[in-house]
Amino acid sequence: MVREPRRSRLDQPRAPRRAVLPSPSDPDTFGRLSERISRFIGSWRFIGLMTVFVVSWVTWNLLTPDDLKFDPWPFIGLTLMLSLQASYAAPLILLAQNRQADRDRVQYLDDRARIDRIIADEDYLTREVASLRQAIGEVATRDFIRDQLREMLDELDQRADGGDAAAD
Numbered sequence: 001m002v003r004e005p006r007r008s009r010l011d012q013p014r015a016p017r018r019a020v021l022p023s024p025s026d027p028d029t030f031g032r033l034s035e036r037i038s039r040f041i042g043s044w045r046f047i048g049l050m051t052v053f054v055v056s057w058v059t060w061n062l063l064t065p066d067d068l069k070f071d072p073w074p075f076i077g078l079t080l081m082l083s084l085q086a087s088y089a090a091p092l093i094l095l096a097q098n099r100q101a102d103r104d105r106v107q108y109l110d111d112r113a114r115i116d117r118i119i120a121d122e123d124y125l126t127r128e129v130a131s132l133r134q135a136i137g138e139v140a141t142r143d144f145i146r147d148q149l150r151e152m153l154d155e156l157d158q159r160a161d162g163g164d165a166a167a168d
């Protein structure tokens with residue numbers, strides 16, 4: 001079974017290739033990478049891996065014969081590696097915190113705009129309810145109309161009784 005090579009269509013753009021390393025011109029890509037690294041450095045998995053690494057380094061360099069030791073006591077190589085890791089981790093963590101602060105600021109502004117819209121809507125609805133209450137106060141209620149009709153019926157009854165007495 002022979003597979004034909006996949007032909008690219010000229011009427012469609014090519015899919016973008018994913019770069020292994022972040023582009024120096026795209027700070028967002030580098031920021032996402034730094035957040036991933038910061039998230040990993042701040043995890044229990046990283047602490048466990050670093051603990052295993054340091055314990056195995058120290059154990060190897062203490063218990064093996066002298067010709068197999070690559071970093072004898074006082075472990076200058078281990079100190080150098082941990083210092084290098086810390087010197088890279090600190091700026092990456094700060095960069096991730098700055099990006100989080102920027103996202104929090106945008107979220108705060110969005111929340112503020114949403115709250116302002118809610119307050120404006122609430123003010124509008126409050127004014128509408130107040131105008132409806134005033135309008136209802138001017139509208140005749142069912143009880144008022146019943147009382148008026150009852151009074152008119154009583155007047156008609158009195159006139160009818162008075163008219164009958166005048167006719168006799």
